[in-house]
Amino acid sequence: MTAAATPAVSPATTGERPGVRLARSRRNAELSLLLLAMVLVAAYGAIVEANLLDTVTRDFWMPAAALGLVFLGMHLVIRWLAPFADPALLPAVALLNGIGVGFLRRLDLGKAAPADRETLAIFAGTGGRQLAWTLAAVILAAGLLVLMRDHRAVSRYAYTLGLAGIVLVMIPAVLPGQFSEINGAKLWIRVGGFSIQPGEFAKLALLVFFAYYLVRKREVLSLASRRILGIDFPRGRDLGPVLGVWMISLLVLVFEKDLGTSLLYFGMFVVTLYIATERVSWLLIGLVLFFGGVYLAYVLGGTVGGPFANFYTRAEIWLDPFAEPYDRGYQLVQGLLGLGSGGLFGSGPGAGEPLEIPEVQNDFIFAGIGEEIGLFGLTALLVVYLLIVERGLRAGLAVRDSFGKLVAGGLAFTLGLQVFVIVGGISKLIPLTGQTTPFLSAGGSSLMANWLLIAVLLRISDAARRPVTQGGGPGARPGGGPPEQLHGAPTEVIRP
Numbered sequence: 264m265t266a267a268a269t270p271a272v273s274p275a276t277t278g279e280r281p282g283v284r285l286a287r288s289r290r291n292a293e294l295s296l297l298l299l300a301m302v303l304v305a306a307y308g309a310i311v312e313a314n315l316l317d318t319v320t321r322d323f324w325m326p327a328a329a330l331g332l333v334f335l336g337m338h339l340v341i342r343w344l345a346p347f348a349d350p351a352l353l354p355a356v357a358l359l360n361g362i363g364v365g366f367l368r369r370l371d372l373g374k375a376a377p378a379d380r381e382t383l384a385i386f387a388g389t390g391g392r393q394l395a396w397t398l399a400a401v402i403l404a405a406g407l408l409v410l411m412r413d414h415r416a417v418s419r420y421a422y423t424l425g426l427a428g429i430v431l432v433m434i435p436a437v438l439p440g441q442f443s444e445i446n447g448a449k450l451w452i453r454v455g456g457f458s459i460q461p462g463e464f465a466k467l468a469l470l471v472f473f474a475y476y477l478v479r480k481r482e483v484l485s486l487a488s489r490r491i492l493g494i495d496f497p498r499g500r501d502l503g504p505v506l507g508v509w510m511i512s513l514l515v516l517v518f519e520k521d522l523g524t525s526l527l528y529f530g531m532f533v534v535t536l537y538i539a540t541e542r543v544s545w546l547l548i549g550l551v552l553f554f555g556g557v558y559l560a561y562v563l564g565g566t567v568g569g570p571f572a573n574f575y576t577r578a579e580i581w582l583d584p585f586a587e588p589y590d591r592g593y594q595l596v597q598g599l600l601g602l603g604s605g606g607l608f609g610s611g612p613g614a615g616e617p618l619e620i621p622e623v624q625n626d627f628i629f630a631g632i633g634e635e636i637g638l639f640g641l642t643a644l645l646v647v648y649l650l651i652v653e654r655g656l657r658a659g660l661a662v663r664d665s666f667g668k669l670v671a672g673g674l675a676f677t678l679g680l681q682v683f684v685i686v687g688g689i690s691k692l693i694p695l696t697g698q699t700t701p702f703l704s705a706g707g708s709s710l711m712a713n714w715l716l717i718a719v720l721l722r723i724s725d726a727a728r729r730p731v732t733q734g735g736g737p738g739a740r741p742g743g744g745p746p747e748q749l750h751g752a753p754t755e756v757i758r759p
Contacts, residue, residue: 289350290342296354297338301331304361307612311369314613316380326368326385329394330361333401340405344412345725349654352724355647356702356717360710362644363703364393365612366632373618389624389705396707403711404718414722418475418666425472431465432511432528436518448521448697460699462524463712466531466677467719473532474669476504477539481665485540505545508532509552516560520573523684523696529553530680535673538659574694581694594621598630598689609637624705626697630689645682648701652679655720661727671723674716 305327312319334357341348368390372380375388385391411417417424435443435450443449452459477484484504512529516522533549564575576591584592584599597620605615617623617631624631633641655675659668678701685700687693699709 288342288346290338290346293341293350293353294338296351297334297357298331300354300358300361301327301334303358304330304365307362307365308368310611311365311372311613314611315369315372318381320381322385326364326390326394327361329385330357330364330397333398337401337405340408341721344408345721347725347728347730348721349658349724349728351650351654352717352721355651355654356714359644359647359702360397362632363628363700363705364390364397366628366703367393367624367705369613370618370624370631372613393705393710396710399707400711400714404714407715407718408722411719411722414667414670414719414726415664417471417670418478421472421475424468425476428465428468428472429511431461431468432515434461436515444520445697448524449519450521450524450697458708460706460708462519463708464715466527467674467712467715469528470531470535470673470677471670473535474666474673477536477669478665480504481539484536484545485542502548505533505536505548505552509549509556512553513556513560516557516574517570520577521697522557522574522577522694523681523688523698526553526684526696527677527680527698531673531677534676534680535669538669538672539665577694581691584691594627595689595691595695597621598627599691601627601630601634602690605634605637607638609633609635609640611635625699626685626695626704627689628704629686629700632703644703645686648679648682651717652676654724658720658724658727662723663727667723667726671720671727674720678713678716 305324308326309319309323312323334353337353341353368383368385368388371388371390372383375383386394434452438449438452440449442453443451445451445453450460450462452461508529512525515528516525519525529549530553533545536545536549537543560571560574561578564571564573564578568575580587580592580595584595586592588596601615601617601620604610609615612635615631615634617634620627620631629641629644632644636643652675655671655678659671659675662668662671681698681701684693684696685698688695688698699706701709701713
């Protein structure tokens with residue numbers, strides 16, 4: 264039986280009704296899309312060299328080839344350990360990761376002396392480090408697939424992961440600024456030349472805890488006390504968890520000085536709560552609480568100062584970055600000018616001036632890329648992100664257990680929210696944040712955490728698409744009973 268063939272099983276052994284098409288592994292489709300993604304990455308590198316060097320070197324394909332070998336290894340691991348996983352996830356992430364490495368190498372070429380550009384090694388500079396981090400991140404994701412054969416097993420460690428997540432979130436807040444602060448945000452642990460952003464891993468641990476808690480409490484949290492304008496609102500006694508997470512998110516906003524991280528944690532919990540209860544009122548309560556807390560922090564920053572002063576300053580820059588275009592507003596102004604000069608089609612890879620934007624390799628990489636590929640190119644990248652989010656949500660809808668539904672839905676939303684936060688910051692939709700653009704920005708913490716996120720989605724999508732066996736397995740309870748459901752979800756899923 265080939266990897267792409269329909270499994271040779273009968274309806275009697277899978278529990279499927281006759282006439283319902285069985286799931287296919289689609290690994291060959293994944294391999295074809297992966298090869299296409301690497302061709303696009305190689306073409307991007309060739310265009311960069313043509314614009315920067317006025318020639319295309321014989322080694323232009325090497326970064327794409329190195330990435331291709333890494334992703335091919337991940338493909339083989341998926342083929343072995345998660346053969347029914349969604350075939351679009353790995354190619355989409357590989358394309359984003361490859362474009363990120365290619366753009367960082369483009370920055371290295373731009374910084375190098377013209378005489379040294381043609382001989383710049385593929386593992387040199389920021390692009391080379393990102394290539395090495397990609398290898399480490401993919402190995403870590405593959406290791407997670409090896410260890411986690413069933414996503415439901417993670418729920419056994421939910422409280423431990425929840426505690427670990429809170430600790431990881433709070434460590435940068437209590438450390439002195441010289442060990443945790445970069446560009447005004449206290450999100451890091453820095454010791455010597457080593458730095459790590461623990462919040463990237465905390466979001467995964469906290470989401471597992473949120474999902475486990477809400478699976479156990481969703482019936483209570485679904486109860487309504489009164490109906491207002493057609494919307495059922497929860498009882499006052501059930502607001503405790505939301506108020507607790509809201510307070511933690513405000514502490515992150517005040518003491519870690521970052522709106523994006525605060526919004527990410529609170530939004531992740533509220534949306535997971537909505538998925539569990541299907542109560543729109545929780546979304547409304549969450550929005551009122553968060554934006555009310557943000558406005559209060561802004562007012563206190565302008566009057567009291569102290570720990571609220573940093574957020575007040577960021578909000579002032581957001582309201583009018585051109586008030587001090589060569590001082591506090593310089594980064595945002597340069598990012599907006601870069602996006603504006605890119606226009607619809609951009610100046611071309613390697614033909615722009617992204618190095619004029621401070622921290623373009625981190626917070627503002629989307630603005631730097633946008634200058635060179637234009638609005639159409641950025642829209643294409645956003646569509647790739649949207650595809651990953653949609654596939655994650657689809658896995659959550661199709662998987663048969665409540666815990667998997669909440670984890671997949673929460674992870675997909677978290678990735679989408681992180682992209683919204685960073686793109687909203689550089690486009691002046693919301694105040695600037697310290698978040699990194701997933702799979703594009705330089706840095707090992709973000710890359711490894713997001714590859715772990717993808718590994719979990721791959722495991723859940725494998726369970727969702729795998730044929731159900733009456734004797735057990737990812738889609739059925741031991742003993743052949745019906746799988747656990749969430750809000751009456753069907754026990755039988757027709758898979759594409």
